[in-house]
């Protein structure tokens with residue numbers, strides 16, 4: 653737990669969130685400023701700054717995070733119609749919260765290339 657980290661504080665329940673999935677390793681909650689009809693954030697409970705800070709020992713955790721995104725897509729009913737997973741990383745990647753998070757976006761046609 654990093655007490656200065658917004659998402660660590662969400663994990664700890666110090667800041668409210670709309671949790672839609674959680675287990676021992678990860679949790680998922682609705683983005684406060686949705687960029688699509690469905691916009692969910694999946695995070696590891698443990699503080700990891702970003703994809704750039706991942707270590708070889710995080711491989712199972714990251715695989716679990718991605719499988720959890722699939723489970724949430726099925727739970728929320730958009731696994732069939734499609735969705736987008738985004739991992740903004742660092743300044744040029746557009747990352748604003750320094751706790752690794754996977755954006756799960758759905759409910760509209762996505763565009764490519766992203767902005």
Ligand code: AMP
Pocket residue numbers: 658667669682683684685686693740746747748749750
């Ligand atoms: P990024 O810009 O990739 O770092 O994404 C951070 C995301 O966190 C943004 O989409 C924000 O809308 C979202 N966010 C910030 N504060 C909260 C919060 N308290 N609860 C839920 N989502 C949040």
Ligand code: ZN
Pocket residue numbers: 654657658659660661698699700750751
């Ligand atoms: Zn954190």
